[in-house]
Amino acid sequence: MNASSLDCLQVTVLGATGSIGTSTLDVMARHPERYQVFALSAATQVDKMLQLCSTYQPRYAVMASEPHAQALRQACREAGLKTEVLAGEQGLVDISCHPAVDAVMAAIVGAAGLAPCLAAARAGKRLMLANKEALVVGGQVFLEAVQQGGATLLPVDSEHSAIFQALPEDPASWSQRVDKIILTASGGPFRTADPASLCQVTPEQACAHPNWSMGRKISVDSATMMNKALEVIEAHYLFGMPPERMAVVIHPQSIIHSMVQFHDASIVAQMGTPDMRVPIAYALSWPQRIASGAATLDFSSLGAMTFESVDAHGHPERFPSLPLVWQVLRAQPGSTAVLNAANEVAVASFLDARIRFDQIHRINADTLAQTSFRSPACLEDLLELDRSCRERAQALVGALQP
16 A cells, blocks of 8 residues: 555445444545545444445445345445345455455454454555454464565554554563553542442343443443453553553543553653544554544543553552453463453343343353463464353353343
């Protein structure tokens, strides 16, 4: 991809109907001279995908299953659209590594996003990573694919984008110049809640984030702070930082998105309004910058910014899953995939009212404790480990009484 080219960047958006996908399309639509939608994907929302196909006229659209693909195929035909509709994992892989694609926004939630991310990496694409599983599950296998394919890996999570913007441009200098990276966390909707009350939390309450507009799964992860645990894992792989050189601090206002502390004791922080279009725009335009559509930060009306230790104020009792991240990062390769699989099952079970909110941590911890495995060496190993851990977590869910 040539950043100075006058041709439009051809972009595949994986997870186009989700919050990251729709925000990506919003940013791209503000710059039609720079970006063109090549392909879109979604899981089951046929009607919404039809609207997107009508608006953006992509060459390809992919649905998760053949029945949903057939429904979209018929709808596109009736609407006179020329979009070719594909289905399943192979369809996702095809639109991620297609020779005409310059950039891929990887915003599929869950392990389903791993195969297309690997395909884009091996094909040397500009890979804008909003899918946590590529790193949390893929780990070193994914990083090797990025290196071998010559892909450009750009973080989209607000925290990792903030760190990326604050770090020196030359990655070779990070180990000599950087003391540690500090990820900020809002604390979610239960930052001040009585820990004893968390057994009564409903899915609606857990999904009501005070600052960010997000999907249900990531909203629950924010409420348990498992999202921060997963982000620490991502930061470990993205920036090559060992566990002892990473920290988490609670910052309820979500103005500082993360910080980098240098050896001379100076700290560089990236700030902005809590709007995902900012890191999306940076990933789309890097190393340049473009208008994102987000409001600018008004310091005259900002008020106070506060910070809290994750080890005080009752937070260890509110967020017991956060310390698991330090455990898995020091354990054998693949342990991060075990934690991710357990958490996905636990969160889905909570949203389905099969377990209580406070039992999510128990599923995570017990799955880790009861899983033994050989370190994965390829995608097939990773997927098998993910599958077996999900089965174990499901069994643990079945043994619990909500």
